[in-house]
Amino acid sequence: MSDGNEAPNPRPAKDLKGLLRFCMEATRREDAQGSEIIEPMTEDRKKWLEEAFIQMSVSPVERMSICVSVIENAEIDTEEGTEQQIKALDELQDWAEDVDIAGDFIKINGLRIVPGLLASEVSDLRWNCLELLANLSQNNPTGQTAVLSLHLMPAILLMIDTDPNPTVRVKALYALSCLVRSNTEAQGRLKALDGLSVLVRALSSEEEKIRIKATFLISSMCGHDPSFKDALLEKGAVEQLVYLLKTEGHSMIHEHLMSALLAIVTNHKAAQERCLREDMDVRSFLCERLRLLSDKEEFQEEREHADKLLQVLNSPTETPSSSSENRSMSLMLA
Numbered sequence: 001m002s003d004g005n006e007a008p009n010p011r012p013a014k015d016l017k018g019l020l021r022f023c024m025e026a027t028r029r030e031d032a033q034g035s036e037i038i039e040p041m042t043e044d045r046k047k048w049l050e051e052a053f054i055q056m057s058v059s060p061v062e063r064m065s066i067c068v069s070v071i072e073n074a075e076i077d078t079e080e081g082t083e084q085q086i087k088a089l090d091e092l093q094d095w096a097e098d099v100d101i102a103g104d105f106i107k108i109n110g111l112r113i114v115p116g117l118l119a120s121e122v123s124d125l126r127w128n129c130l131e132l133l134a135n136l137s138q139n140n141p142t143g144q145t146a147v148l149s150l151h152l153m154p155a156i157l158l159m160i161d162t163d164p165n166p167t168v169r170v171k172a173l174y175a176l177s178c179l180v181r182s183n184t185e186a187q188g189r190l191k192a193l194d195g196l197s198v199l200v201r202a203l204s205s206e207e208e209k210i211r212i213k214a215t216f217l218i219s220s221m222c223g224h225d226p227s228f229k230d231a232l233l234e235k236g237a238v239e240q241l242v243y244l245l246k247t248e249g250h251s252m253i254h255e256h257l258m259s260a261l262l263a264i265v266t267n268h269k270a271a272q273e274r275c276l277r278e279d280m281d282v283r284s285f286l287c288e289r290l291r292l293l294s295d296k297e298e299f300q301e302e303r304e305h306a307d308k309l310l311q312v313l314n315s316p317t318e319t320p321s322s323s324s325e326n327r328s329m330s331l332m333l334a
Contacts, residue, residue: 028153031252041246060101064110067092071113082122096135099143105136106146118155123165130156137178144183153179153189157198159248166207173202173213179222187228196228196235203240203260208253215256219263229268238264238274240324244280250292258305286310 041049068089074088075081092110098100105111117129121122133152136143156179176195180186191194200212218237221228232238241261245254265271275282286306293303 004295016024043081060095060098061104061108064092064101064105065093068108068110073119083123085117086124086128089125089132093128093135095134096132096143099140102136102143104139106143107230111146111150114150115150118152118159126159126163127165127168128169130159130175134171134178136173137175138181141183144179144186147179148183148186148189153186153195154259157193159208160202161198168209169205170207170209170213173210177213177220177283180217182224184225187221187225191228191231195233196237200235200237200240203237203257204244212254212256215260216299218260222263222266224291226267229264229271232264233268233271233274236288238271239280242275242280242285245289246285252299254298255302255305258302258309262305262309265309266267271312271331281309283313286313 070088071085074084092105096105114129114133117125120126120129132155133147141277153176158173160169160176161174163169176190180190189267199214199218202210205211205214218228218232222232238261241257241264245257245261248254265275275278284308289306290303293299293306296303323328
């Protein structure tokens with residue numbers, strides 16, 4: 001049991017499955033490879049196993065309180081202090097994956113550590129804290145509400161846009177996605193803070209993970225609330241997506257760009273008309289892209305997105321169906 005000033009290592013198992021994994025990892029190095037000899041359990045191993053069972057019954061609230069204390073009391077600007085804080089954050093991330101335990105973390109005011117960590121000059125602390133926020137918010141309305149109460153969205157958006165560390169930018173977008181998904185209040189704040197402009201800029205990031213997360217979030221929000229299509233159109237998302245698809249060398253990222261464009265254009269007349277403008281000429285591009293991908297199975301998802309887009313633009317009043325590509329291929333050859 002810790003004295004309250006240091007997070008013990010290894011981390012205690014939370015359930016029987018965790019304990020089994022805990023035991024296997026700890027004994028793997030000790031077991032002779034390929035050995036078939038079964039030896040009696042040593043006193044040291046027996047003692048270790050007993051302690052592991054005791055740790056399994058530890059109170060999550062107690063552990064989280066210890067981790068918060070470690071983060072608050074660690075010596076700042078020292079390698080040892082930073083290492084202690086990262087270990088404590090790592091454990092909190094695991095606890096936060098459980099919705100009920102995440103609620104306990106909120107109840108003990110564990111979120112008080114967040115503003116200081118996000119403002120840290122140590123990038124590892126920033127991105128680990130963002131990972132914690134994501135775990136607290138993901139599929140957890142209570143967690144989303146608690147994180148929103150900290151009014152940190154402007155800081156998170158700024159990190160996505162400008163943080164010098166690529167991992168921090170990726171984790172910031174991940175945290176934002178978990179925070180706003182299926183949450184009307186968070187989505188309203190995102191609009192009010194011009195967060196959609198941040199997402200549009202993220203589409204051309206040099207980091208592939210950022211681009212994929214941005215396209216996924218755009219598609220998700222369009223599906224949840226069609227009004228986002230109006231806002232994204234106003235922010236130039238259609239032009240940006242088409243520009244990237246046309247000018248970049250073809251790669252796997254185009255599947256995600258095509259998916260986001262399809263999400264905006266589907267059942268949105270203004271976005272369809274934008275794509276049909278002579279200077280955009282998206283139909284001709286899609287025809288050429290379908291020809292390029294016709295015999296490339298590795299790009300099947302992108303081909304399906306392009307096919308559905310072409311259906312929409314050739315029959316703007318229709319929703320794209322899951323029919324084969326033959327229909328669009330015949331339209332583009334007509």
